[in-house]
Amino acid sequence: MENQLKYSQANEDSKLNITKVGPKTSLLFFRIISFFLVFLIWELAGRSDISIAFPPFSKVFLAFIEMILSGEFVEAYADSLPPLLIGLLITVVGGVIIGVSVGLVRSAEWFIMPLLIIFQTAPVSALIPMLTYIYGISDTSKIVAIVILGMPLVALNSYKGIQSTNPSLLEMSASFLASRTNTIIFVILPSAQKMIFAGLRLGISGAFIGIVLAELLITPTGIGDLITYNRFIARYDKMFATIVSILAIAGLTLSLMRVFEDWLFPKEKN
Amino acid sequence: MKKRSRSTEVILSTDSINVVYQESLIALQNVSLDIPAAKLTAILGPSGCGKTTLLKVIAGLIKPTSGSVKVRGKEIEGPGPDRALVFQDFALLPWATVLQNVGFGLRARGVPKKERDETSLHYIKEVGLLGFEDKYPHQLSGGMRQRTGLARALTINSDILLMDEPFSAVDEQMRRKLQEDLLNLLKVENKTVIFVTHSIEEAVYLADQVIILSGRPGSVAEIVYPKIDRTGEIDLIRRQPGYIDLVDEIWSSLKKYVE
Numbered sequence: 001m002e003n004q005l006k007y008s009q010a011n012e013d014s015k016l017n018i019t020k021v022g023p024k025t026s027l028l029f030f031r032i033i034s035f036f037l038v039f040l041i042w043e044l045a046g047r048s049d050i051s052i053a054f055p056p057f058s059k060v061f062l063a064f065i066e067m068i069l070s071g072e073f074v075e076a077y078a079d080s081l082p083p084l085l086i087g088l089l090i091t092v093v094g095g096v097i098i099g100v101s102v103g104l105v106r107s108a109e110w111f112i113m114p115l116l117i118i119f120q121t122a123p124v125s126a127l128i129p130m131l132t133y134i135y136g137i138s139d140t141s142k143i144v145a146i147v148i149l150g151m152p153l154v155a156l157n158s159y160k161g162i163q164s165t166n167p168s169l170l171e172m173s174a175s176f177l178a179s180r181t182n183t184i185i186f187v188i189l190p191s192a193q194k195m196i197f198a199g200l201r202l203g204i205s206g207a208f209i210g211i212v213l214a215e216l217l218i219t220p221t222g223i224g225d226l227i228t229y230n231r232f233i234a235r236y237d238k239m240f241a242t243i244v245s246i247l248a249i250a251g252l253t254l255s256l257m258r259v260f261e262d263w264l265f266p267k268e269k270n
Numbered sequence: 271m272k273k274r275s276r277s278t279e280v281i282l283s284t285d286s287i288n289v290v291y292q293e294s295l296i297a298l299q300n301v302s303l304d305i306p307a308a309k310l311t312a313i314l315g316p317s318g319c320g321k322t323t324l325l326k327v328i329a330g331l332i333k334p335t336s337g338s339v340k341v342r343g344k345e346i347e348g349p350g351p352d353r354a355l356v357f358q359d360f361a362l363l364p365w366a367t368v369l370q371n372v373g374f375g376l377r378a379r380g381v382p383k384k385e386r387d388e389t390s391l392h393y394i395k396e397v398g399l400l401g402f403e404d405k406y407p408h409q410l411s412g413g414m415r416q417r418t419g420l421a422r423a424l425t426i427n428s429d430i431l432l433m434d435e436p437f438s439a440v441d442e443q444m445r446r447k448l449q450e451d452l453l454n455l456l457k458v459e460n461k462t463v464i465f466v467t468h469s470i471e472e473a474v475y476l477a478d479q480v481i482i483l484s485g486r487p488g489s490v491a492e493i494v495y496p497k498i499d500r501t502g503e504i505d506l507i508r509r510q511p512g513y514i515d516l517v518d519e520i521w522s523s524l525k526k527y528v529e
Contacts, residue, residue: 171331172361175349176426178378186377190365265365 080222087146099158157199161192320488
């Protein structure tokens with residue numbers, strides 16, 4: 001169910017891309033407006049005594065600047081980024097390779113699909129502490145957590161993308177005597193492109209959830225520790241600033257992925 | 271009914287083709303046909319009678335349960351360079367331009383880009399799409415998409431053109447235009463055309479030989495040879511005395527298969 005929703009969302013996305021009109025600058029303008037609105041509501045909500053644990057945006061923003069200058073972020077991200085990057089790389093490369101090959105080789109389907117579906121639907125956060133028993137308090141635990149959360153999404157979407165190739169295009173390719181390799185390069189992969197990249201975006205989001213969960217639940221280091229510690233000493237502004245920093249980095253990574261997609265598959269002109 | 275045997279060269283023949291799906295559903299039963307070279311043959315029949323299945327068997331995309339297809343006396347093993355297919359749903363790559371779509375068959379054959387583009391442009395011009403070579407399928411009308419599909423089939427220079435309800439996905443006026451253009455094109459290109467249609471008018475208008483399939487399971491009910499003179503003005507074809515009579519005749523023999 002959840003998956004179908006995600007697929008249809010990916011389709012919606014692609015439709016939007018086609019019907020998008022007007023210059024890019026106006027789009028940027030509306031994005032900035034929308035951020036501004038969120039910050040404004042946040043500020044108002046924060047000032048209206050909802051809870052002491054919910055500081056207004058301005059306080060969080062100041063804490064954010066303070067943490068950059070004091071080197072708290074640098075220290076925390078020095079711990080978190082290396083396993084995050086390795087985990088992301090495995091998630092992205094491994095997920096696409098597994099998804100695409102299972103999609104192409106029917107005989108691999110029965111073997112790998114159940115595993116992927118189990119990992120995708122299982123309450124992984126409950127399983128993550130178990131990783132400590134296997135890998136101890138280490139970067140390996142973090143990497144495994146990232147991969148478990150991210151890779152099934154990438155693999156499943158890539159698989160679905162490959163499987164959803166229009167059968168008529170496959171017949172066309174066969175009737176024009178394209179080899180299997182040519183069919184994969186010229187027909188199957190381009191047709192799966194949107195779904196694969198939708199999966200990559202979901203997988204990257206999953207990977208970020210994975211690193212935070214791992215650092216909250218297993219190894220009190222890096223950004224997870226920064227969140228826990230600041231909550232513990234009731235510096236909620238700093239806690240939120242940390243969360244915002246993760247959102248910013250996740251957003252940046254997703255944008256980079258978009259740039260990569262556009263570079264790999266240039267958008268249709270006109 | 272005007273039946274007569276013709277003494278032209280047979281380029282493609284099928285020999286007692288049977289296609290059975292899932293061990294019980296018989297799609298085609300004992301279909302034996304001779305297709306004359308450089309002529310238009312229409313495969314006509316009620317929907318679900320296996321017309322498209324027959325065309326795909328001839329194309330080599332579906333293996334018959336028994337029986338064989340021979341091109342110039344040689345049994346086919348699958349799709350081949352002697353047959354090019356035009357699809358009902360156009361089967362264009364949505365992410366590729368007209369030029370790239372038309373060049374697909376040549377690309378699959380490893381023809382270098384320069385030569386590929388030259389050949390593709392030649393046929394893009396021939397089907398009347400010059401100026402649209404850099405457009406994407408979603409920017410084209412149904413008729414233009416099918417012209418793209420036709421140009422793609424022409425590039426590989428095969429003798430036999432297989433068309434699966436080529437004009438069914440476009441509106442009536444565009445269909446007439448495409449039919450006329452096809453006839454004009456065939457005056458230039460010496461091709462054997464086998465096309466599937468559910469339109470009696472289309473079959474009589476275009477074809478030299480009309481193969482009528484019965485309802486499920488599909489088998490050859492009748493073969494009709496419209497004696498229509500296509501040498502003159504295309505506009506005059508529908509005014510010929512034999513045209514309406516034959517349409518009526520075919521309808522009365524086809525009627526019993528239509529549920």
